Amino acid sequence: MIKFLLVSALSLMSLGASAQTAPAADPGTVKFSVNGMVCAFCAQGIEKRLTKMPETGPLYINLAQKVVAVQPKPGRSIDIAKVKAEISEAGYDVTQAVPVAQTVAAIRAEMKAR
């Protein structure tokens, strides 16, 4: 019995350890490259449209790189076609949409560090 308890305890500890080292779940972020997005005053239209979408969580706009990164709310996903349409409606052109396994916070930190 003692042996069984000991094995069980070790198994649970092992599970806990593997949970800590497992890679984080994909946050579902998508990075959009946007032509024409050159100033904060005009990029507001994009921000306003995207934050109105119910699935939009954290959002990051980088004018220098012409990038808009959108992370969905937990349990939701980003509909790339829908976001592209919203950015187009705001008056800009999306040239690329790339799903990335990074949070918006990580993308922000990475781009600021450049």
Add this chain to the structure above:
Amino acid sequence: MATALLTACGAALALPMGHEDSWMLMLDSTPQSRGLGLNHAVTGTWAPGATLRRWQEPIGHGGARLLRETAGVSLTHRLHRWNLPHAQANLWLVGDAGQVRRQGGHGYAAGRGDYGAMAFMADYETTRVYVGGGLKALRGGEGLRHDVVRVRSGFSFWEAEYEGTQPWFIVEAERTRYGNAAMREGTRFTPMLRFINRRFFVEIGANRDGGMFNLMFNH
């Protein structure tokens, strides 16, 4: 004096309307003029609005001036936008029409009438460089007839974050031709600092007439 006329829509030269479903408030001030404009972007390319202007207009070479005031409705239309990999370029058409009032003095009687104005503008902007220009024709009762050409160019001191404030150095050259040959023509160069912070767009400058200030707020 050339600044007196078009600074009434001075800031609007940079971006005369906001994104769809947004309101744009524009305030302009120089020693000889004040302007207030408001428009609402009903689509991404059309923005009806209203405008008020008040300026002192030269009536000769002796420095005499007459005060004019206008109140009108405006319509702004983005004719075309080019979205380039590192730049944006636009063509704009802005019209306004309404009532003009002239204060009497210097041998002129006070009076009022209708006026109409049409402006064609173009701009090209990257995150570091700005070039823009426009032509405006203003016609109205009580001898109101002005043609204005304006060019602006400048650069940003650095590339700012979206959340940060971006400062620019801009130089404006403006020339006004008055319908009455007795009125002077003039070209003014106005260096200015421009600050953009998300919803706010502020320009502060000075020329030999004095200081000028433009503010735009987009909501």
